[in-house]
Each structure stands twice: as structure tokens, then as C-alpha cells.
Amino acid sequence: MILHRPFDSLGGANHGWLDAKHHFSFAGYHDPARMGWGALRVWNDDTIQAQTGFPPHPxxxxxxxxxxxxxxxxxxxxxGNRGRTEAGDVQVMSAGTGIQHGEYNLEPDATRIFQIWIIPDARGGAPTWGSKPFPKGDRSGRFSVLASGLDGDDDALPIRAAARVLGLTLAAGESAEYDFGADRYGYLVPAKGAVEVNGVRIDARDGAAIRDERAIRVTALEDAELVLVDTAP
Incomplete structure (x- = not known):
């Protein structure tokens, strides 16, 4: 089953400095049918204006x-952590027992991010933060694991959940496959470009909620960059 969630159907709010779109219920947007997808709780599509950002919050x-x-x-x-994460790269914060942080766009132009929240397998633990570059060339034509709590994903940023966050870039006409295995949930969003996921068209910034599909085949209808979350139910 692949549920197509068009970008125009997402919740959200424009605060001037922040234009936020929510794939799932968040802040002032509440839809009882969109409370999460497996352990995936939040997927926000945020545009942050230059020289603004989120002040410290817990x-x-x-x-x-x-x-x-x-x-x-x-x-x-x-x-005491401080770092700058550039386009195509990833940062992970494991909030654990509690952390207070701020996120800022100190650039001359707008910054656009996907922020993804995954429920950890267990509560507590010391809070941590990390960032890592992931050259887009390394994921051209194949899924690359960006963050993971699963065995064998040693090159990915660690998370404390039985989940993976993956990136993929495809040229128009190219395809790539991903095997979920049994009893997994997937959520896929193209950052750029339109794709077909097992024959279902998903345009840029649309969501594809995937369930009861052991594998997917993604075909780019135009040059595309996308992010996929593979998580436990």
C-alpha cells in the first residue's frame, strides 16, 4: 500500500521568518489521521529566512x-556543541534525558530543511548531537544510509531507534530499489523532482506513506533527490 499525500494537503503555518509544512500533526496543526507513521512521528518541511532561526528550546x-x-x-x-550543516548533509540530535538547543540560518539566503522526528526504542540516555557530510555523488543511483539504529550501518550517524534515514539521487529515467523486508513502514519525500514509487507518481515535497510493501522501485521522472525513512510499526 502506498498512500500519496500531496504537498497541498499538508498542514502548516507561515510565521514570516519560518514557512513550515507538516506531514504529520504538529504544533497548531492537528489531524487525527496523521499522527505519525510507525515510529516516525514528525516530518516538517521548513523554509527559514536568512539571519533568523529557532531560539533555544528543550x-x-x-x-x-x-x-x-x-x-x-x-x-x-x-x-557546548556547535556546528554548521550544509545542503545535502545531515545532523542528528538524540534528546535522551533532555537537551536545550537553538537552530539558526546564519546564511545570506533562505535555508530549507526536512526535520524528521523518530520515537526512540527506549526512554532516557545521555543527550548527544552529531553532524556528517554525505556527498551526493555517493548516493547517485543507490540508496545511502544517512542515519540508523540498525546493525551493519556503521557509516551512518547513529540514532536510538530501529530505523533508517536514507538519501538517494537519480537522473531522469534512472531507477533504484529498496528492500524493506517484512513488517516495516516507509515514508518517502522527494526534496526535488518527481518520481514513481511502485508506479505511483510522487511530486517534489509530496509524501508517500508505504506499508505492506516488501520492496519499492523508485523511478525518476525528472532529476530527483529524495529522502526515505524505514521504521518499525
Whole structure:
């Protein structure tokens, strides 16, 4: 089953400095039919204007993965971590017992991100933050694991959930396959370009909620860049 969620159907709010779209219920947007997808709880599509950002605020017991689509995001937290994550790269914050952080666009132009929240397998644990570059050439024509809590994904940023966050770039006409195995949920969003997922057209920034599909074949209808989450039910 692949449920197509067009971009125009997403919730959200435009705060001026932040134009936020929500694939799942978040903040002032509540849809009882969109409370999450397996352990995936939040997928926000955020445009952050230059020289603005999220002031310091707390989190606990959540795995927060930020995929930078355009521009760069600068992170700082009460543990002393500070870092800048550029377009195509990823940062992960395991909130654990609690962390306070701010996220800022210190760039001259707007920054666009996907922020993905995954429920951890267990509560607690020391909070951590990390960032890593993932050259797009390394995921050209194949899925590359960006963040993972599954065995064998040693090159990915670690998360504390039985889940994977993957990236893929395809030239128009190219295809790639991904095997979920049994009893998994998937959620796929193209950052750019239109694709077909097992024959279902998904345009840029649309969502594809995937369930009861052991594998998917993604075909680019135009040059495309996409992110996929594979998670437990």
C-alpha cells in the first residue's frame, strides 16, 4: 500500500521568518489521521529566512534528524556543541534525558530543511548531537544510509531507534530499489523532482506513506533527490 499525500494537503503555518509544512500533526496543526507513521512521528518541511532561526528550546526522548535541502543550518546547545550543516548533509540530535538547543540560518539566503522526528526504542540516555557530510555523488543511483539504529550501518550517524534515514539521487529515467523486508513502514519525500514509487507518481515535497510493501522501485521522472525513512510499526 502506498498512500500519496500531496504537498497541498499538508498542514502548516507561515510565521514570516519560518514557512513550515507538516506531514504529520504538529504544533497548531492537528489531524487525527496523521499522527505519525510507525515510529516516525514528525516530518516538517521548513523554509527559514536568512539571519533568523529557532531560539533555544528543550527536547527529550526523541531522535531528531535534520536533512538540509538548501543553504545551511547552525546548531548550538547547552552541552557546548556547535556546528554548521550544509545542503545535502545531515545532523542528528538524540534528546535522551533532555537537551536545550537553538537552530539558526546564519546564511545570506533562505535555508530549507526536512526535520524528521523518530520515537526512540527506549526512554532516557545521555543527550548527544552529531553532524556528517554525505556527498551526493555517493548516493547517485543507490540508496545511502544517512542515519540508523540498525546493525551493519556503521557509516551512518547513529540514532536510538530501529530505523533508517536514507538519501538517494537519480537522473531522469534512472531507477533504484529498496528492500524493506517484512513488517516495516516507509515514508518517502522527494526534496526535488518527481518520481514513481511502485508506479505511483510522487511530486517534489509530496509524501508517500508505504506499508505492506516488501520492496519499492523508485523511478525518476525528472532529476530527483529524495529522502526515505524505514521504521518499525
Amino acid at each position: 527536547h527529550a526522548d526523541m531522535e531528531i534528524v535534520t536533512y538540509v535541502r538548501e543553504g545551511a543550518i547552525t546548531h548550538q546547545d547547552n552541552l
